[in-house]
Amino acid sequence: MFSLMFVVTFVMFLPSISLGEYSEFPMRMPMFKPQRNEGYLCTAVNIGPSKGYWIKGFRPVVIPGTMHHMQIVGCSKPPPVTPGNVWNCGNDGNPVLEPDIPAINRSCSVGDEKHMTLFLWSNQGEAITLPPDVGFAVGGKALLQHLVLQVHYINIDKLPIQGDKSGIDLLITDKEPSKTAGMLSMHVMTNVPAFSKTYQEGGCMISERKELHPFSYLVHTHRLGQMVNLWKVQRATNGQDSWSMIGNKSPQQPQSFYPFSDGLKLVRNDRLALRCTMLNMMNKNVKQGLASYDEMCDMYMMYWVYGNSSNLLEGSNYCTSQGPPDVTLDSLGFNNIPV
Known part of the structure; x- marks a missing residue:
């Protein structure tokens, strides 16, 4: 005691x-x-x-x-x-x-x-x-x-x-x-049916007039996560999305912060798309939860801005998607989605 x-x-x-x-x-x-x-x-x-x-x-x-x-x-x-x-x-x-x-x-x-x-x-x-x-x-x-x-x-x-x-x-x-660090995180409310391979997907948009310079990211799932992919998505004037994969890691590897490629920048109206590939070979469904036997689909992105902390994102520094089956990258309005 x-x-x-x-x-x-x-x-x-x-x-x-x-x-x-x-x-x-x-x-x-x-x-x-x-x-x-x-x-x-x-x-x-x-x-x-x-x-x-x-x-x-x-x-x-x-x-x-x-x-x-x-x-x-x-x-x-x-x-x-x-x-x-x-x-x-x-x-x-x-x-x-x-x-x-x-x-x-x-x-x-x-x-x-x-x-x-x-x-x-x-x-x-x-x-x-x-x-x-x-x-x-x-x-x-x-x-x-x-x-x-x-x-x-x-x-x-x-x-x-x-x-x-x-x-x-x-x-x-x-x-x-001369530069101040911030964190932007993305989360998907997972839902992994028994005996299935599924995509848990979410996205968010940079809506503030800020210039973010991402330099490191960490992906986080529990036991069922096989791969986590992160894309920067930009929409052309013709309405078509251009996809650039900026991060992909297996969460079964050490969950460290890994560097982005040099020169990555996010500005207003840039979008981020997240996909966690889950493999569930058990005879029970696994849903979102805090316990180690539940599941998560998370990405944490460190970024820097010029100047002091007043130049960081002023609104929410995280975004959450409700996940499958109701929410997918398609339902979020993305097009030309990678297979």
């Missing part, structure tokens, strides 16, 4: 670094020992407006075989304040609730519409260092003032008896770069 020895509100994010030099800040679980598999647990740090920082890289620190994924989320409003600085953060309490800690059921606070995923680790993924002169802005005058670590546990028996301190170490600087 986990016993609360002290109360923590937020850990202050005040690393000791020299101007212009990098430092590593450990964003870790606070020696917590979960009691149930498939739980989503979160912990937070407050950065605050007194000083700005830029995240230049992410280094996962994991105990192999214990977790399905970890995620760093930036929040614009203060995250929940909980005893021990740990809370249940799966949507609506799914897949399971860890006993004896609060069930907030989200990473950021209710009403925080400006949160952003900054990094995701899963399936033996590796560390990433951002390109030169690019960083995620946090604290100071940036919109994101708080950071949350989310961990999805799947095998708690391998965790140390004294508690877990896995997490993601952040490479940070207080020297402002």
